[in-house]
Amino acid sequence: MPENQGPDKTFRDGLAEGQINLQQCNDCKKFIFFPRVLCPHCKGRSLTWHPASGGGIVHTTTTVRRKPERGGDYNVCMVELAEGVRMMSRVDEISPAEVTIGLPVTAFVGEIDGVPAVLCKPVED
Amino acid sequence: MGDQLRGKSAIVGVGHAGFGEAPGFSAYDIMAQSALAALDDAGLKLSDVDGLFCTMMEDAMPVLMAAEYLGIQPRYVDGTMTGGSSFVNYLTSATLALQAGLCDVALICYGSNQRTASGRLVTASKLPPYEGLYNPRYPISAYAMAAARHMYEYGTTREQLADVAVAARAWAQHNPEAFERGALTREDVLGARMVGDPLTTRDCCLVTDGGGAIVMVRADRARDFPKAPVYVLGAAAASSHRQISQMQDFTVTAARDSGKRAFAMAGVTPGDIDVVELYDAFTINTILFLEDLGFCAKGEGGGFVADGRIAPGGALPVNTNGGGLSCVHPGMYGIFTVIEAARQIRGDAPGLQQDNVELALAHGNGGVLSSQVTAILGAASTV
Ligand SMILES: [Zn+2]
Numbered sequence: 001m002p003e004n005q006g007p008d009k010t011f012r013d014g015l016a017e018g019q020i021n022l023q024q025c026n027d028c029k030k031f032i033f034f035p036r037v038l039c040p041h042c043k044g045r046s047l048t049w050h051p052a053s054g055g056g057i058v059h060t061t062t063t064v065r066r067k068p069e070r071g072g073d074y075n076v077c078m079v080e081l082a083e084g085v086r087m088m089s090r091v092d093e094i095s096p097a098e099v100t101i102g103l104p105v106t107a108f109v110g111e112i113d114g115v116p117a118v119l120c121k122p123v124e125d
Numbered sequence: 126m127g128d129q130l131r132g133k134s135a136i137v138g139v140g141h142a143g144f145g146e147a148p149g150f151s152a153y154d155i156m157a158q159s160a161l162a163a164l165d166d167a168g169l170k171l172s173d174v175d176g177l178f179c180t181m182m183e184d185a186m187p188v189l190m191a192a193e194y195l196g197i198q199p200r201y202v203d204g205t206m207t208g209g210s211s212f213v214n215y216l217t218s219a220t221l222a223l224q225a226g227l228c229d230v231a232l233i234c235y236g237s238n239q240r241t242a243s244g245r246l247v248t249a250s251k252l253p254p255y256e257g258l259y260n261p262r263y264p265i266s267a268y269a270m271a272a273a274r275h276m277y278e279y280g281t282t283r284e285q286l287a288d289v290a291v292a293a294r295a296w297a298q299h300n301p302e303a304f305e306r307g308a309l310t311r312e313d314v315l316g317a318r319m320v321g322d323p324l325t326t327r328d329c330c331l332v333t334d335g336g337g338a339i340v341m342v343r344a345d346r347a348r349d350f351p352k353a354p355v356y357v358l359g360a361a362a363a364s365s366h367r368q369i370s371q372m373q374d375f376t377v378t379a380a381r382d383s384g385k386r387a388f389a390m391a392g393v394t395p396g397d398i399d400v401v402e403l404y405d406a407f408t409i410n411t412i413l414f415l416e417d418l419g420f421c422a423k424g425e426g427g428g429f430v431a432d433g434r435i436a437p438g439g440a441l442p443v444n445t446n447g448g449g450l451s452c453v454h455p456g457m458y459g460i461f462t463v464i465e466a467a468r469q470i471r472g473d474a475p476g477l478q479q480d481n482v483e484l485a486l487a488h489g490n491g492g493v494l495s496s497q498v499t500a501i502l503g504a505a506s507t508v
């Protein structure tokens with residue numbers, strides 16, 4: 001992946017191609033999110049991009065209540081990816097009330113208002 | 126703030142204005158009315174103020190706008206913006222500036238007209254770039270997710286959350302300055318409109334107009350003013366994140382750190398505190414802060430607040446003015462924790478004045494549980 005552009009651009013370029021990419025610190029080996037130019041854990045400056053596995057767990061969740069005529073209720077959650085990073089996301093394919101803490105999910109690249117976004121769906125049995 | 130600053134500064138005036146609704150008044154009008162009230166309380170004039178500590182929801186440079194509006198040219202200004210905790214944080218920077226001789230009269234002030242201007246909670250910040258897309262309701266979705274996690278890990282119940290709101294209302298019912306004074310039951314809270322599970326409208330702070338101000342001087346001249354001085358015995362800040370997705374543990378706030386250092390500086394423990402004033406933007410806040418500040422163990426906050434323990438007549442007086450849940454919440458509430466704590470120590474609280482208050486804790490919260498600032502205030506007998 002290109003090294004001569006900012007990390008936010010690299011992340012968004014990945015999403016545009018349907019790929020969730022995460023930075024891993026070459027020193028402490030931890031994955032980080034959000035994208036940045038240093039490791040917030042060990043302060044290392046050497047980071048490498050890797051595709052995320054897509055595995056994740058709902059760490060916490062809420063239903064944003066909204067009137068039906070304005071689109072109805074929707075989910076906002078924190079997903080913890082298998083790589084150990086946490087990000088805001090939304091669980092699709094089930095109703096907001098069915099999204100629970102600890103739910104295993106698969107993260108994928110979907111769209112919100114035409115913009116590529118990391119979304120989640122329940123892991124299929 | 127180090128031990129050498131313990132008791133070196135004092136609050137000699139407090140004031141407020143525009144509580145509830147102040148139609149037609151701008152945020153700066155309300156800020157200025159509050160400043161004048163605090164200066165009157167201290168027996169000082171605007172021309173005496175040479176240190177200004179202020180931030181507002183409006184503008185990129187609110188401290189300059191405030192100085193301009195007040196017609197003063199302060200020698201020292203601090204407009205550090207850490208959200209609603211800013212004003213508790215200013216107790217530290219004002220103490221430092223006073224002690225260093227950078228100013229002699231410090232004015233901390235704030236005002237907002239958010240209720241009459243927009244009718245909804247105004248926040249000064251844009252949504253963070255990796256969160257805005259998901260359209261969280263800011264800031265409630267963040268606090269709702271913290272509450273959900275606390276319920277999941279510790280079995281905290283919606284009834285216990287509701288009891289925080291019920292206690293706040295019970296205090297407010299005795300406070301003529303409070304905006305919401307009607308009866309409120311646990312069932313009322315649980316049955317109110319759900320806005321972000323597990324929080325209903327009654328788990329959320331008010332949206333009001335209002336402003337507050339505090340006047341501080343060095344301790345060596347604090348007895349030269351009309352009202353009994355209230356000393357800053359300890360103050361400490363801690364920050365853990367800005368975006369809620371970056372909060373390491375959704376059930377533990379940086380108040381654990383700010384509280385520990387503030388108590389150490391003051392040389393007192395939670396058991397010594399007579400009244401507790403916490404930034405209760407949402408009912409979960411009170412539970413988290415009581416735990417993190419050491420009033421009860423982690424995970425036990427739900428049980429601690431239940432059944433009137435923090436209500437009038439309970440074992441621990443918390444948010445004796447009614448708090449942000451029932452007294453006033455003009456966008457940022459932090460300054461009112463200090464004002465109520467100071468008035469309880471002086472003995473002129475507007476609502477239920479507690480007996481023999483010598484030590485009070487004021488705790489400010491900023492962002493989405495991001496910035497935590499704890500202050501321990503004391504009467505002259507504690508210095
Ligand atoms: Zn590292």
